[in-house]
Amino acid sequence: MMSENFKIVIVGSGPGGLSAAARAAEHGISHLLLEAAPHLANTIYHFQRGKPVMAEPAVLPLRSSMSFAAGIREHILETWREELTRHQVNYRVGATVTNISGQSGAFQIKLASGESINAEFVVLAIGVQGNIRKLAVPGEDLPMVQYHLDDPDAFSNETIVVVGGGDAGVENSLALAGQNRVILINRQEEFSNCKEANYDQLMAAVAQGKIETRVSTLTERIDALAPGNFNLAYVAQTPEGHEQIDCHRVIARLGAKPPRQLVESFGVRFPNSDSTSVPQLSEQYESNVPGLYIVGALAGYPLIKQAMNQGYEVIEYILGNPVEPADEALLREKFADVPDIHSVSEGIALLRVNQPLLAPLTTLQLREFMLDSTVRVLPRGEVIFNRNDYSNSFFSILEGRVAIQTEGQNGEEAVFGLEAGNFFGEMGLLSGRRRSGTAVASLDCVLVETPRRSMLKLLYSAAGVQRKLDEVSLKRVVRSCLDTSLPERELDYLVHEAQSKRYAVGDVLFNEGDKADGLYMIRRGSVTVSRMVAGKEVVLAYISAGNYVGEMALVSNKPRSATVRAASPTEVVLLEAVRVADVLGRNTSMRRKVDSRYLKQVRSDEYAPSSESSELINFLMGQGVGEATDVLLIDYARCIRCNNCETSCADAHDGTSRLDREAGSTYAQIHVPTSCRHCEHPHCMKDCPPDAIHRSVNGEVFISDNCIGCGNCQTNCPYGVIQMAVKTEYKKRSVWQVILGTGKQASEADEAETGNLPKKAVKCDMCKDIIGGPVCVRACPTGAAFRMSPENFMEYIK
C-alpha cells in the first residue's frame, strides 16, 4: 500500500494539537492533524452544553496562531473551526492512531483503519482523557448508543438503558430519572464502586421506583429495531437468564482507558508507576524518543492556554527557530528581586547549582517548577512559618541560612540551622499536618517556595528527586518522632536500610501476638491501636502522623500486645528492632523518652475505652474522621433539628449552604452531616486543572475564585461534600429587614436568575474570612453542633 508522507504529523486535535497544526499551516509546511473522534477537539466538545470555558492562568499570555479567550464552549469551538479553515489546516477526523514506530526523520504511524502514514516528526497531543471504553458487543456503534451524556435535560419521555454502576453511570441515571424511564445495568452484584453520596441517592431513587436496576448483568448485544415506538433492543444476560429491554437509547459509562499504555507502546518512558506521573521531556518538549514531541495535558500541563502555547512553540522548535517561551516574562519577574541574577537562565542555573535536590530535573521541569513557585527574599529575623501552621509548601534555600525551632514530644526545644543548598517544609507537605516547627531566617535569605501540588507532581515525575528527598527527610522524621537531641551518627545508624512502607485504610501494620520487628514512625496518615477483649476488637488509641508505634514490644521484649491498623492512607518508616535496641542502649536520654512513653501507654491502657466507645471510634473512622483535620459533628441528643446551622451557613456564603445537616450517618447519637472534613491530604486537590484548591495556614481547605467549574473535585471527594453552584448576587438582610421579616432569605435564590451563569465548585471553607469562626457551630442554639480535630479525638472518646 502506498502511504502518504508528511514533515509533521500531529496526533490529537485538542487545543495543543490544533494550535500546532495551525502554526505548521502558517509556515506552509506539509503537515497532517489526526483526530480519533468524529469531530475536532473531543475533550472540549464534550464539555457541558453552554459551559463557560475559562482562560486560566490569567497572567499567562497566549501565543498561538489560533485565538482563545474565556467564553462559551459553542463559541470557542465555532471560532476554532473558522480559523482552521482560514489557515487551511490539513486534518482528518475519525482517525485513531494505534501505533507509532521508526525514528526521527522516518516515523510510521498506524491508524485503526489499517492505513499507515509516514512522518519526519510527530507531535503527540492526545491529552489525558484516554479512550472511552466501549461496550465491545455487537451493536456498540449503533446511532442511539452513546458513551457520553452532555445534557441530561435534552432527553425526556424516553426509555433509557444506562450501563455502568460507577459514579458516572449512577449520576447520569439520577439526572435522567426525573423525566425518563431509566434502567441501570451493573455488572457487579452491588453498587460498591460508587461514592456513598451517590449510592444513597440511588437507593432512594430505586426505593421510590424512579430507577430500575439490574445487577450481575452482562450486555450481550444491541439490535436496531424497525421504525416504531422503540429504536433499540438491548439484550443482556441476567442471573435469571436472557432479558430483552426495548428502549430509545443506551448510554454506556464504562470509564476510559488512560492513554499511558498506548504512549508507552510508542517507546516513551514514564519515570514512575504513579498514575499522576508524566513523561520526562526536554526543554523543547522532545521525549526520550528523538523526533517525538509531547505537548498539552499529556505533558503535564492541564489547561487550554498552556496547551495552545506549547503547540505553537513545538512547531518553532522542530523548525529550529529559537523562540522565547511564552512564560519567559513571567519567569523573569520571579527572579527580579534576587541580587546578581539578570536573566532567567542564570536563575535556573543558580537553582540547579544551589539545590542539589533539583539536580535530576530537566530544564523544562525546572522552568515549570519555577513558574509555580515564588522567590522570597527575606531579611534576617523574618518568620517564614510558625509551628502549628497548616501551610504545606516546600522551601529550598538558595542563599542565606534558616533556623528551624522544633519542640519534641516532651516539650523540650531544639534548634537546627540549615545552610544554602538545603530544603525544609517537606514534613508538613508529606504529613498534611501542622508544621512541627517554626522557621526563621537567621541571615538574609533567598528562598524558593513551591506549592504542594507542584512538589507532589515533581516527586512523581522525577524519580531521583524522591530518592534524594527521602535520604534527608527520613532522618528528620526519626529525629522529630523519637528524640530531637539524637546525634547525627546515631541517626545515620538508625535509618540505614530503614524501609518506607505504605498502607491502605484498614491494612494491618502488625498483629497482636506477632514478634516485634521494629519501631514504626508514622510519617503520614494515622493508625488505630486495638486489642481483643472478650472476643471483640476494642480500639485503645488513635495515633497520628509525627508519632511512633511499636515501642511496647521493643521495651518489654514480649510479642506485640496490640494490633495496629491504618485509619487513613498511611506511610511509615520502619526502623529495625536490633538497631533501635543498640541506639537505646547507648543513649540514655532517648531511652528515658521511650520508657516514659511506654509507661504512659501502660497507664492509659488501664482506662481503655468501653466497647461502646470503641464502636463509636470505628464508626467515625468509617466516616473519614481518621483522615480529617477538622470535621463537623452534631450531637443528636441535643440537636433540635432546626436547621439553623444550614440557614446560617447559606447566609454567610452567598446563599448556598455548604453542609447538609440531614444527610449523613448517625451512631450513638453522634451524627456526621455531609460537610467537608478538611482532609489531611484532600482528595479534591488531586486533579484540579487551575490548582484552585488550597489549604490556608489555619488548616481550612478552600476553593479560590479561579475555579473553572470542571467538576473534578466533586468527583474526587469521597464524602460528596462539594457542590457546583452559581455565584449569585446575594445580599445579607439588614437588622430592619430581619425585624420586619422582609428581604430574601438565604437559599431562596431564583432558579431563573441562575439558569445560564457559570457554575463553580463550592464547599465549606470553615468560615475562614468571618470573624468569630465557623458559623454552623455558632448558630446552633443548643450547642449540638461542634467541630473536632484528630488531635483531641481520643480525649473526646475516653
Next chain:
Amino acid sequence: MNKMQGATLLKYKNYRYFKATSLLMALAITAYVLIRPAGGESYGGTWLGYVLGILSTLIMVFLMWYGITKRRISGAPERRQQRIRTTRSDEMAAQLKFERRKTRRKTRGLSGATLQEWLSAHVYLGASLIVLVSLHTGFHFGMNVHTLAYVLMLLVITSGFYGLNVYLNYPRLITLNMAEDTLDDLLLKIAELDELACTRALGLPDEVNALVLKARHETRIGGTLFQQLSGEQRDCPTRHAVQQMLHLGEKYNQDDQPKIMRDLYSALLRKEKLVLRARTEIMLKARLECWLYLHAPLGIALLAALTAHIVSIFFYW
C-alpha cells in the same frame, strides 16, 4: 453518654448565667426587703421600683433581640465585605497572615458569642423576670394595661419553660425513634406494605378486603394539628385491622387461606409499627416547634403592652 456530648443549655460554661441571674435576683430581693414598699401607692413609683422596671425592660429587649441574633449570627454584612476586600489577593494574604491570625484570635471572644451562649442567658434572664417584675409591681394588680403586660409576660415565660423542656428531652427521642431513616423512607415503606397487603387480600372474602382497603385509605399520618401533637388517630384503621385479623383468622381457615391470612397479618403488623414510628416522629417534631408560635408572637404582644405601660405611666404622672 460520651464526652462528645458537651454541656447543655442549663450547664453552659459551668452555670455561668445561672450564677449571674441568681445573684441578680438575690440582690433585688434583699433590696426589696430592706427598702420597705410604700403603702398603697404603686410600687413602681419608688426609686427601687424604677430601677427594677428599667432593668426588666432592658432584659426584655435583650430577650427579644435573641430572635434577631439567631438570624444574623453569621455576622454583619458590612464588616464581612470589608474583610473580604482586605484579604482578597493571595499575595497580600500571605503577607498579612501573621497579623491576621492575631486579630482573629483577638476578635473571637468579642463578637463570637455562640447562639448557645445567647440562649443560655436568655433562659435564665427570662426566668428571673418572674422575680424582678413581681417585685417591680409591688404585688399590685388590677384590670389595666399594667397587669395585662404582666400576664402576657407570664404567658411568654410559661411557654418558654415548655420549650426548654422539649429542647432538652426530645432530640434524643427523635434519634431513637428514627435511627437512620427519614420520614420519607417510612412513608415509602408504608405505601409498599399497603400495596402488598392489598394484592395478598385479593383472593380473600370481601370482609377482609374491606378491612385492608380501609386501613390503606383511612389511616392518617399527620393530619390536624391536634392529631400531630397527640401522635394518635382515634380508631386508627390500621390498628383496628390488626386486631380484627386475629378473629378473622379463625373464621377463614380453608385451603390456603391460613397462609395468606398469616402473611396479611404480618404485613399489617409491620405497617402498624411503621405508622406508629412515623406518627411519633411527627409528634416529636410538632411539639418541638409548636410552642415557638406562641412564644414569639406573645413576646411581641408583650413588647407592645410594655410600651403602652411605659407611655401611660409618663402620661398620668
